Amino acid sequence: MSQQGKAFVPDVLVVTRGTSVHFPNRDSVRHHVYSFSPIKKFELKLYTGTPANPVVFDKSGVAVLGCNIHDHMVGWVLVLDTPYFGTSAAPGVVRLDNSLVSCRRSTRCVGAAKKPMRQLGARILAKPPT
Numbered sequence: 001m002s003q004q005g006k007a008f009v010p011d012v013l014v015v016t017r018g019t020s021v022h023f024p025n026r027d028s029v030r031h032h033v034y035s036f037s038p039i040k041k042f043e044l045k046l047y048t049g050t051p052a053n054p055v056v057f058d059k060s061g062v063a064v065l066g067c068n069i070h071d072h073m074v075g076w077v078l079v080l081d082t083p084y085f086g087t088s089a090a091p092g093v094v095r096l097d098n099s100l101v102s103c104r105r106s107t108r109c110v111g112a113a114k115k116p117m118r119q120l121g122a123r124i125l126a127k128p129p130t
């Protein structure tokens, strides 16, 4: 998940539990990325380039990321126990095999299923606030 134009790109990153995530800074200004979320608390203090060590997301749930320098920066890492997931583009429809997951009011949403091809198992796990 990079920092580009003083924003997290992508703004929502979906990974499976145990994934290592790098946070390359593609801006010319320094960023200070942190999360206080219970599933993963970490801090990448003022840096340029790519920090040597990735952040390992070893618990499932949602980590909300911010930057100490740029208060408007916000990103979400959604950590799932299932490899079957999709993220939407606006206006918020996710296609999981034959099933559709939609969220009406948010611009982005994430759908996940425990098994593929099972519509009942699909559900919206996170809706970033608009």
Ligand SMILES: [Cu+2]
Pocket: 006, 030, 031, 032, 067, 068, 069, 070, 073
């Ligand atoms: Cu920043």
